[in-house]
Amino acid sequence: MTDLADFTARLSALTEGRASVPRVKDGVMTLVLDVAGLGPAQREGLAAAIREGGLTVPGVNEVRVVETAERKPLRILAIASGKGGVGKSTLSANLAVALHRLGVKVGLVDADIYGPSQAKLMGSEDKKPVAQDKKLVPVTGVADIPMLSMAHLVEPGKALAWRGPMAGNALGQLIDADWGDTELLVVDMPPGTGDIQLSMVQKHKPAGALIVSTPQDLALIDATRAVSLFDQAGVPIVGVVENMAGYACPHCGEVSDPFGQGGAEHVAGDLSAPFLGRIPLAIDIRRRSDAGDPPAAGEGAHADAFMAIARKLTDWLKTA
Numbered sequence: 001m002t003d004l005a006d007f008t009a010r011l012s013a014l015t016e017g018r019a020s021v022p023r024v025k026d027g028v029m030t031l032v033l034d035v036a037g038l039g040p041a042q043r044e045g046l047a048a049a050i051r052e053g054g055l056t057v058p059g060v061n062e063v064r065v066v067e068t069a070e071r072k073p074l075r076i077l078a079i080a081s082g083k084g085g086v087g088k089s090t091l092s093a094n095l096a097v098a099l100h101r102l103g104v105k106v107g108l109v110d111a112d113i114y115g116p117s118q119a120k121l122m123g124s125e126d127k128k129p130v131a132q133d134k135k136l137v138p139v140t141g142v143a144d145i146p147m148l149s150m151a152h153l154v155e156p157g158k159a160l161a162w163r164g165p166m167a168g169n170a171l172g173q174l175i176d177a178d179w180g181d182t183e184l185l186v187v188d189m190p191p192g193t194g195d196i197q198l199s200m201v202q203k204h205k206p207a208g209a210l211i212v213s214t215p216q217d218l219a220l221i222d223a224t225r226a227v228s229l230f231d232q233a234g235v236p237i238v239g240v241v242e243n244m245a246g247y248a249c250p251h252c253g254e255v256s257d258p259f260g261q262g263g264a265e266h267v268a269g270d271l272s273a274p275f276l277g278r279i280p281l282a283i284d285i286r287r288r289s290d291a292g293d294p295p296a297a298g299e300g301a302h303a304d305a306f307m308a309i310a311r312k313l314t315d316w317l318k319t320a
């Protein structure tokens with residue numbers, strides 16, 4: 001026999017915090033179980049284990065488990081840039097991994113329909129998503145992070161011929177997929193500020209946008225344009241990240257600034273958006289990313305740089 005406090009503690013561990021505090025009245029124990037994201041067999045198994053455990057509490061002759069599928073809302077964080085090639089995809093993959101390491105239930109969408117790269121970055125190129133109840137079921141990448149990319153749906157190069165509405169529909173399918181108990185969807189946006197980006201922002205209403213820029217003037221001007229796209233749609237800017245800042249020579253260790261330094265921080269200041277940090281230009285970041293082994297999954301200075309930004313994102317997530 002166990003007492004009620006003991007059972008409640010075990011219940012929390014058994015259900016990973018999915019059950020409400022049990023109430024006992026006239027020999028009947030009642031509790032609410034959040035079954036969002038669980039399959040039918042898991043639900044039944046969990047409910048049966050709870051009933052069994054409840055009956056060991058003195059004075060309880062019946063256990064009622066009320067199932068609810070109330071989910072935490074799925075929030076979208078759009079990772080965007082005004083210009084292509086500034087490292088949006090690299091940052092999206094590494095931030096997803098870093099957030100996962102910090103305990104956030106994170107998913108990743110590659111919305112860059114014309115140049116999808118997340119399947120490669122996250123080592124999920126051979127996987128094909130299936131559809132269930134007319135919804136796509138995400139595949140998993142590094143660290144079992146659920147993800148979907150256009151590269152999972154079409155053959156390389158095929159989407160290039162698509163026009164706006166078709167591309168928009170495809171994006172909708174990725175975002176409205178069966179994300180289970182995912183609480184944050186990191187969306188790697190297509191570069192630029194065209195119609196697809198605008199309709200994606202209006203239709204799927206991200207909770208926030210993170211702007212990536214290199215320190216070059218041109219990239220910075222385009223970053224300001226990206227900010228205004230989100231501003232117009234009423235999406236808050238979570239902050240600005242400077243990528244490819246400072247190159248440490250792998251031979252002598254001397255740090256040089258091929259694209260200048262600190263520009264993104266100034267832009268953030270001008271736009272009153274927080275500056276979230278900088279990621280150095282490093283051969284190892286490119287090499288590991290290309291090999292489907294994001295540096296954020298490992299240890300060292302590069303992993304630390306991504307983790308530091310992810311930590312700021314968890315603070316934002318508490319208020320978003």
Ligand SMILES: Nc1ncnc2c1ncn2[C@@H]1O[C@H](COP(=O)(O)OP(=O)(O)OP(=O)(O)O)[C@@H](O)[C@H]1O
Nearest residue numbers: 084085086087088089090191244280281282285286
């Ligand atoms: N900090 C970095 N150090 C070294 N190489 C980097 C860094 N960030 C990105 N790269 C490399 O730069 C190239 C472009 O990066 P990435 O694909 O992430 O940019 P993008 O903004 O998503 O590009 P696109 O506009 O094509 O979607 C890739 O080869 C990537 O490995």
